Amino acid sequence: MKSTHQATRVCSFTALENAARLTTQLDSRSDLSWIESSWFSAIAQQSPDLIGAVSIEGDWLCLNPSGRSMLGLTDFLPFTEMLGAPEIWNATIVPQLWECGHWCGLLAMTHHGETIWFESQWFLIREPFTNQPLGFATISRKIDPPEQETRFLADAAHELKSPLAVMSTSIDLLNNDQLSIERKQKHFRRLRSKIQQMTETLDDILMLSRSEQAELDLSEIDPVQVCAELIEEAQMNTDRHELVFSTEGSQSSIVTDEGLLQRILANLLSNSIKYSPNGGEIRCRLSIEAHQFKLEVQDSGIGIPIAEQSRLFQSFYRASNATRIAGTGLGLAIVKQCVDRLNGQIAVKSAVQVGTCFTVIIPVSPFAN
Structure with a gap:
């Protein structure tokens, strides 16, 4: 999936390059020769939070010692194979990263049968000169497992935030007076589509709530x-x-x-x-x-x-x-x-x-x- 415009919020590529030099590289095959040390790499080394970067294909590019310790990693393992709910990553998080450049919310990872929950922030990394997407970076804080109700609310928030983010981006672009009529029509169609998506999600949430609470007839x-x-x-x-x-x-x-x-x-x-x-x-x-x-x-x-x-x-x-x-x-x-x-x-x-x-x-x- 490719974004049709430059992300509105892009994580500093230089900072993440520098962060990765002193973090543990999990895949020797990755070309990380451009990584050089800086103040950010020292923060990543000493941070109690998980700080790392993932390729477009879903492989770890780098991960700091705290992240390795939390996940119990001793060898290379693709990031996407560690996700507790890969469908949320593929259907919700990645599309929003392409559209808006950032995503935040609850994310679960599993390793050796254990599920670990994180309060995560993710950013799209772009090459500063060519604007080509290179991967996704994260700063994630480990948290206690959410209760079922909390998890449902978090999932519902994810499902609603994704179309809202796309709508917000389209509205910002529509404010551009130089945008062609064809491009404006495209964004209006996108807005209608996302409004319908949110309406269907809310209708189903209400149905789920009513079917649980209503007395049998x-x-x-x-x-x-x-x-x-x-x-x-x-x-x-x-x-x-x-x-x-x-x-x-x-x-x-x-x-x-x-x-x-x-x-x-x-x-x-x-x-x-x-x-x-x-x-x-x-x-x-x-x-x-x-x-x-x-x-x-x-x-x-x-x-x-x-x-x-x-x-x-x-x-x-x-x-x-x-x-x-x-x-x-x-x-x-x-x-x-x-x-x-x-x-x-x-x-x-x-x-x-x-x-x-x-x-x-x-x-x-x-x-x-």
């Missing part, structure tokens, strides 16, 4: 009719996919919360459509038994890497192969919360470039006892 419903109507609506919104609905079982009614059931199926269908960019068939199967009903949604989309499937229902989590597709990272978290409210279970079976199948099992009467 149990009633007797016809699940076949409810599902058929939702599938019909979803089909109207896509002409690249064929949605196929099938049912099993003779029971015509169940007792459940219709709103939560609708949210579960709507989000799963939306997910399948979104992550099947080439179109294809999406199958939805509903099986109704005496004590439970099972809902399956299967697609032939991009799939989910096996190593990432255990984190799929975490708030703001996005699979590494899905970062180029627009989304808030909250859709499946909402599904999981709705399923939990109904005393149900959800499972996923997926293979990259083959497809994904979500299976939801919910008791016919969630709180019959």
